[in-house]
Amino acid sequence: MSLAVPEELFERHHGVIYRFLLRMTERIEVAEDLTQEVFLRVIQHMDTYQAQGRERAWLFKIARNLLLDHRRQSVRRPEQADEAPAASEPPTQFLSACLEESLRSLPESDREVFLLREVAGLSYDEIASVCSVTIDAVRSRIYRVRSELRAQLAPELNRARKIGKRKVNP
């Protein structure tokens, strides 16, 4: 099996890594810096890379470690955390806007696992490897997040379901 080179990994994954980091940090500059740092690390450790088809898990493990480092630094330098959150293209749909708010209210460990599934598209096994937890923990956390989001967004989801019904049966 030939190994992917850094530029190929970048082409394939930088967008989804950026979106994951943007949702976790809610700051464009931080997300961009961390995304760039991910690929710097990739170049540095390419010789030890033997992911064998698990390149996404490998990349997101790097991204998560960098995110944890960033969090630790932010705690030490709290003035950085006071920067106003930014969104390059804020969601315009009502459900999307409410979803953003609800995601922010979730515990970080739950949000992280959920976003690794829904944004990054990782399997439970890959998420368990990235977050160093069991597959059962991943399964229950993802379900807990979905249940919480359903509870918080019940009116919006109800409206969205009705719109869907009207589209099917006008």
Added chain:
Amino acid sequence: MTYDRQSTFEPISAFIDGESVDPHDLAKVLSVPGAREALVDFILLREELKKDDRMPNPDFYEGIRKVIPASLPGRLWSRTIRIPLVAAALLVALVTGLVGGLTLFRRPAEDVPPPYTERVMTFEPGVDWHTSDEENGQ
């Protein structure tokens, strides 16, 4: 299996993620009131998140070019194309060599015309050579 509020629809959640679920558990869960709505809601949440197509600003790409110069599209394209081209060239060279070799060295003998006469050499007995009897007589 009991269906408390915490874990009622967990098999549905795992099922839509492509994870393995017990079909009997899934069948039971799908018969619970509200299961259909839960399934649709999970998908609606997913679809909302899929709409997010935000990408880094153009400045980011300027910066990353310094880090990964090869990430320039042209370079990536050329690398992608270069390998198949080299492989194709090697294959053509191999086939040409094989066919050429067979043509040169395995041509049947009857197909090869005899060489034309360019010079005729004649030898006269007694002039160009002598028998041993003549030699003994002399």
